[in-house]
Amino acid sequence: MDAIILQILNGLDKGSAYALIALGLTLIFGTLGVVNFAHGALFMIGAFCAVTMQRLLTLSFETVDPTKTDFLGKPMKIKTHYVEAWFGPDVGASLVDWAVPLSILLAIPVMLIIGYVMERGLIKHFYKRPHADQILVTFGLAIVLQEIVKHYYGANPIPTGAPAAFRGSFDFGQLLGFDPNVIIYPYWRMVYFAFAAVIIGAVFAFLQFTTFGMVVRAGMADRETVGLLGINIDRRFTIMFGLAAAVAGLAGAMYAPINSPNYHMGMDFLVLSFVVVVVGGMGSLPGAVAAGFLLGILEAFASMNEIKSILPGIDQIIIYLVAIIILLTRPRGLLGRKGVMEE
Amino acid sequence: MLGLDKKDTTLMLVVAALALLAPFILNPFPEGSAMAQFNAGYPDLMQRFAIYGILAIGFNILFGLTGYLSFGHAAFLGVGSYSAVWMFKLLSYNVIPGIILSVIVAGLFSVVIGFISLRRSGIYFSILTLAFAQMSYNLAYSVLGNPSSNFNLTNGETGLQVYASDPQILASASAPEVPHLFGVAMRSSYQLEVGSWLFTFNAGYYLCAVILMLSFYVSVRIFRSPFGMMLRAVKSNQQRMNYTGLHTRPYTLAAFVISGMYAGLAGGLLSTMDPLAGAERMQWTASGEVVLMTILGGAGTLLGPVVGAGFIKYFENIFSKINEGVLHQWFGFLPDGMESAVIWVVEHFVGPGWHLTLGLLFMLVVTFLPGGLVQGGQHLWRLLAGKSRKEEHAKTETQSTPAE
Numbered sequence: 001m002d003a004i005i006l007q008i009l010n011g012l013d014k015g016s017a018y019a020l021i022a023l024g025l026t027l028i029f030g031t032l033g034v035v036n037f038a039h040g041a042l043f044m045i046g047a048f049c050a051v052t053m054q055r056l057l058t059l060s061f062e063t064v065d066p067t068k069t070d071f072l073g074k075p076m077k078i079k080t081h082y083v084e085a086w087f088g089p090d091v092g093a094s095l096v097d098w099a100v101p102l103s104i105l106l107a108i109p110v111m112l113i114i115g116y117v118m119e120r121g122l123i124k125h126f127y128k129r130p131h132a133d134q135i136l137v138t139f140g141l142a143i144v145l146q147e148i149v150k151h152y153y154g155a156n157p158i159p160t161g162a163p164a165a166f167r168g169s170f171d172f173g174q175l176l177g178f179d180p181n182v183i184i185y186p187y188w189r190m191v192y193f194a195f196a197a198v199i200i201g202a203v204f205a206f207l208q209f210t211t212f213g214m215v216v217r218a219g220m221a222d223r224e225t226v227g228l229l230g231i232n233i234d235r236r237f238t239i240m241f242g243l244a245a246a247v248a249g250l251a252g253a254m255y256a257p258i259n260s261p262n263y264h265m266g267m268d269f270l271v272l273s274f275v276v277v278v279v280g281g282m283g284s285l286p287g288a289v290a291a292g293f294l295l296g297i298l299e300a301f302a303s304m305n306e307i308k309s310i311l312p313g314i315d316q317i318i319i320y321l322v323a324i325i326i327l328l329t330r331p332r333g334l335l336g337r338k339g340v341m342e343e
Numbered sequence: 344m345l346g347l348d349k350k351d352t353t354l355m356l357v358v359a360a361l362a363l364l365a366p367f368i369l370n371p372f373p374e375g376s377a378m379a380q381f382n383a384g385y386p387d388l389m390q391r392f393a394i395y396g397i398l399a400i401g402f403n404i405l406f407g408l409t410g411y412l413s414f415g416h417a418a419f420l421g422v423g424s425y426s427a428v429w430m431f432k433l434l435s436y437n438v439i440p441g442i443i444l445s446v447i448v449a450g451l452f453s454v455v456i457g458f459i460s461l462r463r464s465g466i467y468f469s470i471l472t473l474a475f476a477q478m479s480y481n482l483a484y485s486v487l488g489n490p491s492s493n494f495n496l497t498n499g500e501t502g503l504q505v506y507a508s509d510p511q512i513l514a515s516a517s518a519p520e521v522p523h524l525f526g527v528a529m530r531s532s533y534q535l536e537v538g539s540w541l542f543t544f545n546a547g548y549y550l551c552a553v554i555l556m557l558s559f560y561v562s563v564r565i566f567r568s569p570f571g572m573m574l575r576a577v578k579s580n581q582q583r584m585n586y587t588g589l590h591t592r593p594y595t596l597a598a599f600v601i602s603g604m605y606a607g608l609a610g611g612l613l614s615t616m617d618p619l620a621g622a623e624r625m626q627w628t629a630s631g632e633v634v635l636m637t638i639l640g641g642a643g644t645l646l647g648p649v650v651g652a653g654f655i656k657y658f659e660n661i662f663s664k665i666n667e668g669v670l671h672q673w674f675g676f677l678p679d680g681m682e683s684a685v686i687w688v689v690e691h692f693v694g695p696g697w698h699l700t701l702g703l704l705f706m707l708v709v710t711f712l713p714g715g716l717v718q719g720g721q722h723l724w725r726l727l728a729g730k731s732r733k734e735e736h737a738k739t740e741t742q743s744t745p746a747e
Contacts, residue, residue: 035466125710131466132412136638137709139631143702151696271477271627278470313486320474327463327471 015296016196040270046252053103115245281336386545399648401605415476421625423610449607641715
């Protein structure tokens with residue numbers, strides 16, 4: 001029992017990332033009908049927003065302290081972060097410590113702008129082209145984004161820590177009456193899961209309870225009719241693209257402490273997220289979220305030692321295996337709508 | 344000739360001439376001159392041209408004719424490489440059994456994957472093939488390649504290679520200890536010096552070139568056959584094919600398997616070049632590379648994939664070599680401030696930044712030139728030949744378009 005709970009918890013954080021990326025992919029697909037292979041790159045850029053924030057906050061200047069000497073006998077140079085000098089040492093230090101959560105403030109505008117530019121500059125011209133062309137051009141874009149990041153941040157993963165307050169682990173088992181140290185779960189992963197839940201809830205609420213969301217939903221169902229009613233549906237869809245980019249970016253920024261950002265993390269997640277979208281059902285938002293968590297948890301279960309000893313290597317392929325089975329038995333995916341992507 | 348019409352015979356002869364004379368054609372600059380770094384006539388690169396040409400020709404039979412976009416072709420490449428190295432390990436370093444087995448194994452593998460993947464079309468097919476390729480990659484990397492287990496098929500991270508302790512039951516004492524063709528080592532080459540030019544004729548390259556010519560010939564025959572016509576029909580309107588009572592899947596499966604066998608052949612040849620097969624050949628970036636080559640050159644055209652493969656491999660090699668020093672040499676004539684500005688910009692695109700150039704180029708080609716470089720060349724040719732666009736337009740106008 002404890003092992004099962006532990007694996008479900010372990011699956012949640014990765015599942016959250018899958019769900020968030022898949023949600024964005026489905027939003028783009030549902031509104032614009034475009035298959036976006038560059039979505040993983042957006043996730044990666046989000047993660048590098050966290051890295052950038054950390055670097056911005058730790059910008060520092062050097063002063064010479066004549067009272068102390070270093071090991072060579074020269075006057076000691078002391079580095080001081082600008083933020084500490086401006087806001088005082090206590091506030092400054094905690095600002096540096098909270099770099100990753102603060103990076104949300106950076107990620108949202110950056111990702112909205114990137115999404116907007118991407119849609120207006122490139123994707124717009126591919127509405128009427130075949131899906132294969134859309135895949136290819138966004139694949140090219142993904143390479144470009146990835147290489148730009150690699151050029152400026154290097155090829156190595158950059159460790160980006162969570163705030164000190166969330167660094168430890170939480171003994172989840174004791175809460176449920178198990179022995180201590182049986183079910184422990186890092187705090188930051190809990191934060192990530194909660195964050196993902198809030199974002200997913202916000203996106204659904206936005207679509208369900210605002211006029212803007214209602215128009216977008218109507219546009220997803222029948223774009224032409226909405227356009228005939230005199231509503232500028234293209235502009236709204238562009239905004240939705242920016243929103244989807246922002247969701248991916250936020251997912252990436254908060255994921256930085258779990259997995260040190262490197263330039264190809266987007267590609268790694270993209271392949272899995274596409275599988276998630278297909279399993280959930282192309283064009284279905286609840287399907288994408290459900291499949292994201294489901295596959296995350298399945299992956300966690302498959303990496304249990306008990307299962308690996310029976311079926312070695314199952315943890316590496318379980319997601320693909322599930323996807324293949326679902327595509328063959330239930331081609332529309334778990335919650336797919338009729339008539340989406342069926343030529 | 345050989346069942347080809349006049350136009351195709353010319354094309355075939357051009358390809359044959361290019362392949363056989365490549366050591367001359369690719370070495371236009373004399374040794375030691377400043378331009379010598381743009382020479383491509385050395386064995387390693389020429390072999391890559393030929394091998395990736397074969398891979399792209401095969402991919403084109405699937406994507407160019409049927410329109411099924413496979414994102415998992417690297418799996419067959421990898422399987423082919425592993426099979427060839429296994430033949431080296433078990434039999435001998437003679438390349439023939441290795442190449443034959445790599446084609447067969449890749450063919451069987453593609454029957455299985457194709458049988459399942461082809462049940463779906465469009466983006467679902469792409470994702471299914473991608474899923475299979477990633478599965479193969481993960482398995483080859485981890486479980487099937489655990490050196491400590493009894494069942495070590497791929498040797499994991501290290502890559503599969505031939506060890507002294509391997510049986511090599513057919514190995515003869517006289518044969519060299521490297522991949523060879525009946526005693527002629529793949530690495531051996533003959534160098535010809537003419538004036539200040541140095542031409543290298545490499546055994547491995549000529550093996551690849553001959554196979555490339557054969558592959559190209561087979562692909563021409565497929566393109567011109569009724570079978571090829573059927574595949575094209577599948578691309579233009581599969582639904583209507585089904586309405587006429589025709590079962591299209593055997594045709595698409597055949598195309599998929601042929602294409603997979605080509606990839607296996609390319610993989611086997613890669614192993615003859617260097618008998619070390621690693622799992623990274625199966626990674627999806629490798630699949631993406633084949634797609635890039637084919638699209639860049641021109642999908643659905645005969646020559647396009649070969650052009651694309653050569654183009655990418657050549658510029659990958661040349662661009663990666665350019666560093667800051669070379670750039671300073673080139674832009675030294677500019678005023679100082681401008682020089683550093685220009686170099687700062689260009690630096691993004693050369694050396695390790697070559698992939699950026701490739702990505703941008705690819706985006707441009709997909710956006711503006713869906714027919715690839717070959718189509719671009721044809722446009723240019725028509726422009727130069729003085730045929731006006733109107734004439735061309737009038738010609739297409741008279742063709743009746745089928746009703747949807």
